[in-house]
Amino acid sequence: MNIYERHDWKMVPSRNGFGRALTELAERHPELVVIGADLTESTRANYFSEKYPDRFFNAGIAEQNAAGMAAGLALTGKIPVFSTYGVFAAGRAFDQIRTTICYSNANVKIGGAHGGLSVGPDGATHQALEEIALIRVLPHMTLFTPADDEETRKATIAAVEQINGPVYIRFGRAPVPSITDESTPFEVGKARIVKDGEDITIIACGAMVAESILASEILERDGISVRIIDMHTIKPIDRQAIEESARKTGAILTVEEHQIEGGLGGAVAEVVVRTYPVPMDFVAVNDRFGESGEPMELIKKFELDYESIARKARELSKKKA
Amino acid sequence: MLDDNDLQKYSEIARRIRFDVIKMTYHAGSGHPGGSMSIAEILTILYFKHLAHRPSEPHWENRDRVILSKGHACPALYAVLAEAGYYPRDEMWTLRKFGSRLQGHPALDKGLPGIEVSTGSLGQGISIAVGIALSFKHLDNNHRRVYTILGDGEIEEGQVWEAFMAAGHYHLDNLVAIIDNNDLQIDGFVSDVMNVHPIFDKMKAFNWYPIVAEGHDFNSLNNAFEQAKQVKGMPVTIIAKTVKGKGISYMENVAGWHGKAPNRELAIKAVEELGFPQSALDKDIAK
Ligand SMILES: Cc1ncc(C[n+]2csc(CCOP(=O)(O)OP(=O)(O)O)c2C)c(N)n1
Numbered sequence: 244m245n246i247y248e249r250h251d252w253k254m255v256p257s258r259n260g261f262g263r264a265l266t267e268l269a270e271r272h273p274e275l276v277v278i279g280a281d282l283t284e285s286t287r288a289n290y291f292s293e294k295y296p297d298r299f300f301n302a303g304i305a306e307q308n309a310a311g312m313a314a315g316l317a318l319t320g321k322i323p324v325f326s327t328y329g330v331f332a333a334g335r336a337f338d339q340i341r342t343t344i345c346y347s348n349a350n351v352k353i354g355g356a357h358g359g360l361s362v363g364p365d366g367a368t369h370q371a372l373e374e375i376a377l378i379r380v381l382p383h384m385t386l387f388t389p390a391d392d393e394e395t396r397k398a399t400i401a402a403v404e405q406i407n408g409p410v411y412i413r414f415g416r417a418p419v420p421s422i423t424d425e426s427t428p429f430e431v432g433k434a435r436i437v438k439d440g441e442d443i444t445i446i447a448c449g450a451m452v453a454e455s456i457l458a459s460e461i462l463e464r465d466g467i468s469v470r471i472i473d474m475h476t477i478k479p480i481d482r483q484a485i486e487e488s489a490r491k492t493g494a495i496l497t498v499e500e501h502q503i504e505g506g507l508g509g510a511v512a513e514v515v516v517r518t519y520p521v522p523m524d525f526v527a528v529n530d531r532f533g534e535s536g537e538p539m540e541l542i543k544k545f546e547l548d549y550e551s552i553a554r555k556a557r558e559l560s561k562k563k564a
Numbered sequence: 565m566l567d568d569n570d571l572q573k574y575s576e577i578a579r580r581i582r583f584d585v586i587k588m589t590y591h592a593g594s595g596h597p598g599g600s601m602s603i604a605e606i607l608t609i610l611y612f613k614h615l616a617h618r619p620s621e622p623h624w625e626n627r628d629r630v631i632l633s634k635g636h637a638c639p640a641l642y643a644v645l646a647e648a649g650y651y652p653r654d655e656m657w658t659l660r661k662f663g664s665r666l667q668g669h670p671a672l673d674k675g676l677p678g679i680e681v682s683t684g685s686l687g688q689g690i691s692i693a694v695g696i697a698l699s700f701k702h703l704d705n706n707h708r709r710v711y712t713i714l715g716d717g718e719i720e721e722g723q724v725w726e727a728f729m730a731a732g733h734y735h736l737d738n739l740v741a742i743i744d745n746n747d748l749q750i751d752g753f754v755s756d757v758m759n760v761h762p763i764f765d766k767m768k769a770f771n772w773y774p775i776v777a778e779g780h781d782f783n784s785l786n787n788a789f790e791q792a793k794q795v796k797g798m799p800v801t802i803i804a805k806t807v808k809g810k811g812i813s814y815m816e817n818v819a820g821w822h823g824k825a826p827n828r829e830l831a832i833k834a835v836e837e838l839g840f841p842q843s844a845l846d847k848d849i850a851k
Contacts, residue, residue: 281717281750281757301751303720303758304686330685364594364660366668368635368684532673536662544662 252420252453260395261354261414262287265324267396268403269295275403276316278302280309280327285416286356288326306331310339310351317349322403326354328362329371329413333378344409345381352402353411358388359449359500360533360541361415370533371413375448376505378411379478385410385431386478388448388499388507391421394475397429405431413449415500417538420453432476434484440470443560444488445552447498448474448507451526454542455498457549462556469556480510486518493563495523496556500547503527522562526552566783570613574782577612577647578604582811583838584643584656587845590831592660595668598821600640602746602806603713605780607644610711610742614789619649622677628708629680629696633689634715634744635669636823642666642676650678657849687721690714690741694731697739697799709793713742717749720758725770731799732771739799740792741772744779746808748819767801779804813837 268275269291279301283289292299302309306327313323325332332355333340344351355374362369378386385406387398395414402410428435437452438459447455452473459469470492472484488495495515497508508525515523528545542548566574581604589595610630611617618624632641639659646653651665658664665676669684683689693712700706718724731739743763751757760766767774773795778784785804792800808822809815812834826834835845 279751281720283751285750301757304717304749305720305722305758307722335685364592364668366660366671366684367673368669368671368682534662534671534674535660535664535667540662 250420252422254418255392255421256416256418257389257392257395257414258287258356258416260389260392261326261356261399261412262290264396264399265291266294268400269298272322272403274320275322275324276300278309278313278323278325280304280306280331282327282356285328286326286354288354306335307339310336311343313351314343314347314349317351322350322352324352324354324403326356328357328369329355329374330369333371333374333411337377340409341381345383348383348408350407351409353409354399355411355413357416358413359415360545361417361450361538363417363538363541364535366535367532372500372502372528372533374411374413375477375499375501375507376509379510383408384478385476387412387475388477389414389475390449390452390473391419391423393421393423393425393427394429398475401429401431415450419450422453422456429475432479432481434481435473435475436484437471437473438469440468440492442468442492443494443496443556444470444472444492445496445498445556446472446474446485446488446507446511448477449500451498451500451547454547454549455552458552458556461549461553465557467557467560474507477507477510480514482514482518485511485514489515489519489521493521494559495521496526496552496559497523498526498547498552501527503529522559524555524559526555566786571782574605574608574612578608579838580647581608581640581643583835583840583844584646585639586812586826586831586834586838588639588642588656588659589825590828590845591657591849592825594825595639595660596636596823597639597825598748598808598815599634599637599715599744599746601810601812601815602744602779602808603637603640604810605782605785606713606742606744606804607640609782609785609789611644611648613786615711616708619678622650626708629693629710631680631689631693631710631712632670632683633693633712634686634718635683635689638670641670645676645678651676654848686715686718687723690724690727693739693741694727694736697731697736698734701736701738702734709738709740711740711742713744715749716743716745716747716754716760716763717757719743719760719763728767728770728772735797736799737796740802741799742802742804744806745803746806748808748817748822750819750822752819763803771798773798773800774803775800776803776805779806780810811838
């Protein structure tokens with residue numbers, strides 16, 4: 244049986260939240276325009292393009308130009324949202340994002356779809372496992388990695404309404420558990436405490452937040468009390484929440500559907516070593532490329548599933564001073 | 565002109581490739597049938613008439629190289645490789661499954677014989693092909709050719725034109741780029757999404773020798789490949805007029821069949837349209 248069925252979690256792809264936000268924003272912001280790159284339906288930008296064809300521009304299969312055009316549109320006062328798969332957004336158009344968008348602090352929003360292993364059978368070429376590392380090193384950038392459909396909607400709205408400058412929103416393809424609802428708070432740069440606990444903190448992002456909740460249920464059965472943080476904003480990162488967690492629980496495990504180097508784990512460790520060093524460990528893709536398979540098969544093989552998280556958490560809690 | 569025997573042989577192979585693509589993607593539950601169907605004849609005439617290769621010796625030093633720049637069309641490539649004997653046919657039905665050598669996009673690291681390099685991020689294969697051709701012509705004194713297949717949507721990528729420029733600049737007459745001109749990409753018609761035409765004139769302007777061929781007509785393709793071998797001093801592009809989803813009535817010219825597998829009912833319909841018995845769809849499938 245599917246483990247998610249034990250909860251009454253609805254399974255919805257995060258990308259839907261991106262599409263919903265675009266149509267919602269369109270009404271309030273006539274200056275909002277959307278740029279596609281021949282993946283309009285996949286990224287859910289089609290929710291917008293079908294309703295507002297005059298404010299939608301398809302760049303074709305030309306991500307570098309799309310990023311540059313978005314910057315140009317921003318310079319004329321528009322709020323351009325450019326979306327494609329994460330590998331092609333953060334990867335293919337990296338220099339354009341760095342030098343054209345970020346250096347000029349252009350008000351461009353980037354929807355990085357199909358983050359993580361969630362494209363499954365498409366394999367390594369399409370599985371985006373590097374964007375957090377690539378994007379979080381860029382000055383002026385804000386990076387959101389929302390946990391589910393609703394949080395993706397909120398992140399997209401915040402990107403447009405609260406931030407004047409570049410924002411990257413990383414979201415996935417496959418249906419994932421809906422763990423937040425409309426009433427769940429979302430504050431830019433402020434970690435969301437999913438639950439409090441005493442013995443260890445798990446800091447996760449994206450679909451790994453739900454996986455971490457499942458892991459915590461196993462751990463609590465063993466008497467390990469777990470604090471869980473949904474780090475939906477990786478840049479700027481919530482230093483206060485990280486330091487507080489280190490002091491309170493004395494150990495931090497990070498969990499992400501991303502390469503182990505340079506991602507959420509690295510971002511958290513950078514704060515931990517400078518504030519209140521405690522033992523840490525990382526659940527992440529261990530310095531390898533992805534491969535074809537169903538997303539859940541891959542999550543297991545790459546040891547990102549709740550059982551692997553629980554195992555690592557148990558080992559880590561033993562290392563506590 | 566190809567004789568009737570040849571024509572019959574090639575048609576039979578192309579028909580089987582189409583069947584294999586349907587069976588593979590159906591059992592995978594995902595994949596890219598549309599752009600695979602459009603290159604069935606191109607791959608057939610290339611692998612069974614023009615290519616210097618040894619399926620039993622995939623790393624044979626004197627082989628021509630094939631780079632599938634539009635990597636998503638790999639089901640067709642996997643089918644032609646199995647047909648040529650590079651690997652056992654039964655392995656085809658593992659397409660896109662966990663642990664398979666037949667990845668969703670061609671993967672060098674999985675070691676499927678006949679795969680020269682990993683592709684799938686559009687626009688990159690052509691540069692690789694230019695690099696190999698450059699090495700053969702200007703460094704290795706190797707007289708082998710490099711063939712690469714691009715989509716007409718793919719050539720919207722700026723990198724493609726950088727590669728075209730380089731190939732013209734270095735006079736790579738050992739390079740043949742086949743453009744699968746099926747007029748469709750994912751979001752619709754190429755001319756609506758981001759017009760790439762006129763391709764012929766652009767290629768000329770980039771110092772290439774363009775040839776237009778009927779992409780589902782073996783004689784036309786054969787002439788183009790023959791002609792390509794005669795051209796000296798410049799790279800050749802074969803602009804192949806094709807139909808996306810060719811051979812399956814409900815797929816032809818429908819963008820929606822770019823990256824979607826047929827369900828059971830439609831897979832059976834396709835199999836029958838191709839002249840195979842319905843039972844062939846499930847034959848040799850491990851349950
Ligand atoms: C760099 C890059 N951007 C986007 C994609 C997603 N994608 C895969 S196939 C495709 C459309 C390709 O169209 P075309 O080249 O005409 O291929 P065909 O229609 O022959 O299948 C797109 C946009 C990709 N694989 N690589």
